[in-house]
Amino acid sequence: MRGWLLKPRSANAEVAQLVEKHYDELWRFCARWVGREDAGDITQETFMTAQKTWHRFEGRSTPKTWLFGIGQNLCRAHNRSRKRECFSEDLVLEEQTDRDPNLIDKITLEAAMGKLSHEHREVVVLHELHGFVYTEIAELLGIAEGTVKSRLHHAFAHLRRQLGVQEETR
Amino acid sequence: MNINEDLKAYLDGELDVIRADEVRLAIEASPDYQQEVEMLKKITHSFQSLKDATVPTQTESMITVLGPVSVPKKMPKKRKNWLLVPVGAVGVILFVAAIFPVFTQAKQASKKTEAMSAEYRARIAGESAGATSTPSADADMAKVETSRPGPANEADMRYRSKAAPPSGSETAPPLDLNRDIIRNGALGIKVEKVAEASIGAVNIAKGLGGYVENSNFDSSNSYSSTATVTLRVPSKQFDAAMVKLRGLGEILSESTSGEDVTGQVVDAEARLKTLRAQEYSYIEILKTTRRTGEVLAVRDRLYSVRQEIEQITAQRDSLKRMSSMSTITTTFVQKVVLEDESKSDKGWGSETFASAVNGLKAVGQFIGQMLIFVFVYSPIWIPLAGIAFWINRRSKRTDD
Numbered sequence: 001m002r003g004w005l006l007k008p009r010s011a012n013a014e015v016a017q018l019v020e021k022h023y024d025e026l027w028r029f030c031a032r033w034v035g036r037e038d039a040g041d042i043t044q045e046t047f048m049t050a051q052k053t054w055h056r057f058e059g060r061s062t063p064k065t066w067l068f069g070i071g072q073n074l075c076r077a078h079n080r081s082r083k084r085e086c087f088s089e090d091l092v093l094e095e096q097t098d099r100d101p102n103l104i105d106k107i108t109l110e111a112a113m114g115k116l117s118h119e120h121r122e123v124v125v126l127h128e129l130h131g132f133v134y135t136e137i138a139e140l141l142g143i144a145e146g147t148v149k150s151r152l153h154h155a156f157a158h159l160r161r162q163l164g165v166q167e168e169t170r
Numbered sequence: 171m172n173i174n175e176d177l178k179a180y181l182d183g184e185l186d187v188i189r190a191d192e193v194r195l196a197i198e199a200s201p202d203y204q205q206e207v208e209m210l211k212k213i214t215h216s217f218q219s220l221k222d223a224t225v226p227t228q229t230e231s232m233i234t235v236l237g238p239v240s241v242p243k244k245m246p247k248k249r250k251n252w253l254l255v256p257v258g259a260v261g262v263i264l265f266v267a268a269i270f271p272v273f274t275q276a277k278q279a280s281k282k283t284e285a286m287s288a289e290y291r292a293r294i295a296g297e298s299a300g301a302t303s304t305p306s307a308d309a310d311m312a313k314v315e316t317s318r319p320g321p322a323n324e325a326d327m328r329y330r331s332k333a334a335p336p337s338g339s340e341t342a343p344p345l346d347l348n349r350d351i352i353r354n355g356a357l358g359i360k361v362e363k364v365a366e367a368s369i370g371a372v373n374i375a376k377g378l379g380g381y382v383e384n385s386n387f388d389s390s391n392s393y394s395s396t397a398t399v400t401l402r403v404p405s406k407q408f409d410a411a412m413v414k415l416r417g418l419g420e421i422l423s424e425s426t427s428g429e430d431v432t433g434q435v436v437d438a439e440a441r442l443k444t445l446r447a448q449e450y451s452y453i454e455i456l457k458t459t460r461r462t463g464e465v466l467a468v469r470d471r472l473y474s475v476r477q478e479i480e481q482i483t484a485q486r487d488s489l490k491r492m493s494s495m496s497t498i499t500t501t502f503v504q505k506v507v508l509e510d511e512s513k514s515d516k517g518w519g520s521e522t523f524a525s526a527v528n529g530l531k532a533v534g535q536f537i538g539q540m541l542i543f544v545f546v547y548s549p550i551w552i553p554l555a556g557i558a559f560w561i562n563r564r565s566k567r568t569d570d
Contacts, residue, residue, distance in 0.1 A: 104216035127182070128217035134184045149179045156178050160209050 011054035018067055019047055025130060026071050032125055033075035042078055046071040065136045068126070072140060104163060112162040120155035123148055173203065181210055350435045350493035353408050355426045357500045361419035364389075367502045368397045374414045378407040380495070397502045408496040415500055422503065431489045438486035445479045 026046060031039035049070050050057075057066055113121060122141065126132045127148075134152075138145040173196040179185050180193040197203040361367035364387070372382050380403030389395035403411045412426070452472040459465050544551075 102212070103219060104212065106216075106219050109213075109216050109220065124217075128214060129220055134179075134182070149184065150175070152182075153175050153178050156210055156213060159213055160206075163213065164209075 011051055014054060014063075015047055015051040018050060018063055022064055022067055023047075026067065029068060029125070029130060030071055030075055032129075033072075034078050038078060042071065042074050045074055049074070061136065061139045065132065065140050068130065068132070069140045072122075108163065109159075112159050115162055116155055116158055120151055120158065123151045124155045124159075127152060173197075174206065177203065177206055178210055181207065181214065349430060350432045350489060351405065352429045352431055352489075352492045353405055353426065353496040354428070355408065355412055355496065355498040356424070357412070357415055357421065357498065358423035359415070359419040359500060359502050360422050360505050361502050362505055364395050364397045364502045364504045367418045368399050370418050371399045371401060371415060371500050371502075374411060375401040375403050375498075378403050378411050378414075380404060380407065380411070383497070395504045399500045399502070401498045401500065402495045403498060405494055405496045408498070411496075411498055415498065419502070420505075431493055435486055435489050435493075438482050438489070441482050442479060442486065445475055445482065449475050449479065 023043065027039050027043045030042040030046070034042050046067065050067055053070075057063070061069075113124065116124065123137055126137045126140065127134075132140065134145050134148045137143075137148045141148075173193055176185060176189065176193050177197075180190055180197075183190075185193060197207055359367065368385065368387070372385075375382060380401055382399060383402050384398075384400035386398045387395070388397070401411065412424075416424075449472060452468050452475065456465065456468050456472065459468055
């Protein structure tokens with residue numbers, strides 16, 4: 001009853017608003033895990049699932065975190081069913097203009113990302129590319145906040161090593 | 171605690187104040203940490219460039235997939251496109267330039283028609299005064315023909331018909347400036363009781379000053395009967411009638427149509443005026459003609475003109491009648507009420523009894539089937555049973 005009072009608008013209207021706000025970002029997120037071809041389907045499935053399970057959303061996290069949690073689970077299930085782990089690097093290949101010499105090359109960075117473990121890559125993507133804070137990532141992945149911090153630290157240490165080696169080989 | 175492990179969290183602003191201060195001091199004190207922080211910043215900033223993958227636009231289709239709900243659609247952002255201002259201005263100028271000649275032509279046509287009608291009135295007046303120089307019927311008719319309206323240009327029609335001459339004692343009726351529109355409507359309504367709904371529809375039509383033109387009742391389908399009632403209601407009451415009819419049941423279908431016949435009515439009236447002028451002219455000619463051949467010819471002309479007047483009058487009246495009364499075809503379909511077995515008012519006892527009877531029937535049927543099988547296969551099993559019996563008996567005798 002309380003939940004109903006807190007959510008007077010229909011699930012469809014709420015989820016439609018989520019579509020408006022987060023479609024693009026969620027598509028990018030899914031494309032990173034399942035590839036561009038399947039990203040549309042998974043994104044759509046995420047919103048459909050969100051629509052069906054909206055009544056279960058208690059508002060303890062932000063709708064965006066909740067939505068990306070669904071998307072994350074669907075991507076995992078998708079990759080499990082395909083018996084593969086996809087980490088799409090083709091997202092960056094399309095745009096290679098406007099390169100800032102002070103920054104790391106996109107392809108180099110993606111290549112280094114590709115060498116991270118799944119857990120490390122997960123937190124890096126959520127934090128750096130989708131702007132989730134540590135508490136949100138912890139909630140989304142169901143891990144402790146300290147674990148998020150630790151994983152990010154190790155992921156960045158690994159990236160730094162990778163990128164350092166690549167810089168030296170150039 | 172290891173400072174190195176908290177550098178990333180420090181940059182992300184995820185440390186508490188005390189720890190953040192410790193880390194800050196450590197960074198300021200150590201060039202190694204400073205180098206580490208610079209590298210981390212570089213990597214973090216480099217990630218910004220990975221955020222901009224092109225997304226196929228599917229948001230609209232996605233919202234459609236979510237179902238027919240009151241979805242607040244994203245309003246397109248209004249872009250101030252200053253280029254539209256001069257383009258719009260040019261468009262307005264072109265539009266005015268295109269429209270202006272039409273007005274000019276209309277005014278010129280009006281003046282021309284007035285001039286012609288003035289000439290015509292003078293001619294008629296001269297003829298009715300018994301002018302000696304009476305033109306021949308054909309020549310006169312040819313002149314009258316010139317003032318006849320051509321193709322239905324409505325504005326032109328109105329000018330022409332206003333300018334048309336009053337013929338004799340008959341004064342032209344004032345033109346009705348209201349549009350003459352034939353309105354038709356069709357409604358499909360699902361109702362509980364078709365007969366009652368039909369009566370309701372008839373009452374609605376009568377209440378609004380209309381009547382029933384046609385009605386049809388069909389109950390050949392045992393599940394659902396239908397009725398079609400064609401109502402005629404005054405055009406002004408068309409909307410009211412539709413509203414009231416909608417209230418009779420659940421709307422299945424609805425359609426309305428309208429045909430603007432103002433132009434046709436105006437055209438008919440203008441032609442009538444012209445023909446009456448012709449008729450008057452022929453009558454006048456007939457009065458002065460003495461030769462038998464000419465009299466017969468003029469009478470023949472008069473007859474055909476009067477015939478045409480009758481036809482056009484009937485046509486105009488028909489159009490007026492049709493536009494004054496609208497037609498609403500209402501089809502009532504009975505709601506099919508299926509008995510809900512779960513809500514059956516039979517008690518559990520009677521249900522159990524019925525179930526038991528059904529079971530008994532099934533058992534009886536099974537026994538009957540078995541007997542039939544036994545009988546049908548008797549040519550096979552009887553000899554076999556006989557042989558078995560004979561063998562059994564013989565073996566007993568041998569034992570004895």
